[in-house]
Amino acid sequence: MSTETLTPEEADGQKHAQRAKRNTSIGWWVITIVVAVWCLFPVASILATSFKTPGELSNGKFLPDNPSTTNYEEILVGDSQELFLTALWNSIGISVIATLIAVVLATLCAYAIARLDFPGKKIVLTVSLMVSMFPVISLVTPLFNLWRSIGLYDTWPGLIIPYLSLTLPIAIWTLAAFFQQIPWELEQAAQVDGATPLQAFRKAIVPLAAPGVFTTAIIAFFIAWNDFVYGISLTSTEAARPVPAALAFFTGASQFESPTGAISAAAIIVTIPVVLLVMLFQKQIVAGLTSGAVKG
């Protein structure tokens, strides 16, 4: 359509519409940039600090004058190596196991909640929500005593179990919501098409549920990975201490030197798997797969 065929009023109106559209898109850009800076500045600051030498730490500049990898050497091959690497191993092991257990249990539970009608369905959902609302700090002291008396204190299971209490509720809620979106008819259609109930679940439901399960697993992993309160309260040695807690035990080269650089380097290293996970599974996290199953 050429503008010549438009009356002046129409052309004017079109210009207004274009200007309004441009204004909103500029608005969105501004908001996006503000949010990005707000979120990424602390990360950038830690990244910059991790490359500073101990002498530069309090020089008040953002960027290091002579970027060095001293801090990384310190935690990966230096004095803090043992403290950091065992903690990293603990963190990975405990978080992965807690995530796996949470996802498997939550998948079964959420599937039942989404598909079956059983008494107490509401209660399961409410209770799991209540559990996730419970302040962690109020549970720590009783758990500390309980774990010590039954021998779970400072062990992997001693952390995995409380992590389940954090990850299960959110996993059940997100998965139940996700399963509810998958049309029931697909499973029935598969059964009519000649599938056993198990085949119907595997061939019609699982492929559709996979993005939801992935997303849930990643969220659950983050929760377990980032925990600090349980990590520091329920461990006492390297046997089970995860990274966030271990960071607090870093010491400087001398009593009077602060371990800020090493802590920053460790923080960057523990951030890497999280960023990698999001990048790898970005596609699966985008869950637009069910559109088109039923009338769109």
Place this chain on the structure above:
Amino acid sequence: MASITLKNIVKKYDDGFPAVNNVSLDIADGEFVILVGPSGCGKSTLLRMIVGLEDITSGELQINGRRMNEAAPKDRNLAMVFQNYALYPHLTVYENIAFPLRLAKDNNGGGSVDEKVQRAAKMLELTEHLDRKPANLSGGQRQRVAMGRAIVREADAFLFDEPLSNLDAKLRGQMRAEIAQLQRSLGVTSVYVTHDQTEAMTLGDRVAVLKRGILQQVASPRELYEQPVNLFVAGFIGSPSMNFLPGTIKEGSGGTVLSTPIGDIPIPADRAAVAQGRDLVLVGVRPEFFEDAALVDEAKMSKGSVFTAELSHLEWLGHEQYGYIEFEPDEKVGRLLSDLAADMDADELRPQVVTTLSAESRVRPGQPIELWVDTSRIHIFDPESGENLTRDAEAGAELTRMAAEERERELAAAREQDGQDA
């Protein structure tokens, strides 16, 4: 190919409410049977019991004479088209159609998977869409994929659960014709659930009308229309629906007259006879039984009678016009009519008579006019039981017999066609 027999089928839910109550139905091999009724009448439940997605509380379901109550859906060898198509969104059109074949694996009975999928796709004009995902298809194409998944595996019967209700009106008409042709050319037994009258009347060899889980009448569309068993069937089938007028029989000067709120209508003696001994009957008159008396020719005139009425308003549609006559029923009849409307899932019926008049008629609303009504075809109903007192069972059975013969002929023609193709 298969016959399906339902024997006293009952479905009771946990609260004891019978969604389907004592339904018996024989569906012959190659027959196209429609289950129709207002929403909540149990038609979908009945279909889902046949396919095995709902348990049968009591009664017996036989497919080809074998009891199937306990068989899992996969063992019944039936194909179903769902209301929302239920396509697998993660699979391409090709894999969607191939899905049942891949599950069956070894017992494909000749022909490769690819061959069968291609044949089905060709039949449904889906060949160029085989690589696409369902999300990228239009409503009509999705519908066809769902059909493809059904026809590809040579199932014993097709079950349709309101397959066209998600399509727009134009596409619905087109798909309706396609389904009819497909069913005839494949000659496969089909059960089709709908609440749409047009679908019921045009597709079905026989139509089963259900009301609150109870089977009212099973007959050819013609029989349902001309010889309904009761008030419900008479009111449900036909659009605009049949008019029900309270009436009393009086002996007038020129024979028997039926005194109704819209005037005294003389009726033939045989129709009057059934109403003897009742002080009130309901008269069922289809809108097209009325005509502007000025336009009725001599030969036809004698089949009915003329009375005077006043139209409250008139709608001219081009090919015909609807004239409305309003009347004031007494309280008892009013309640009866609104109960009936509730049963039929309709809005509250206004106490009015709809008449379909020829488009040429120049009658005007608001003044007394002469209307002719075909009294030889009117029905008289018992207001208490709803039973049709004037139903001619023999004539009705004859209509259904004719429909059955028609079906046999068409099936034979389809088989012959098949023989030539092969």
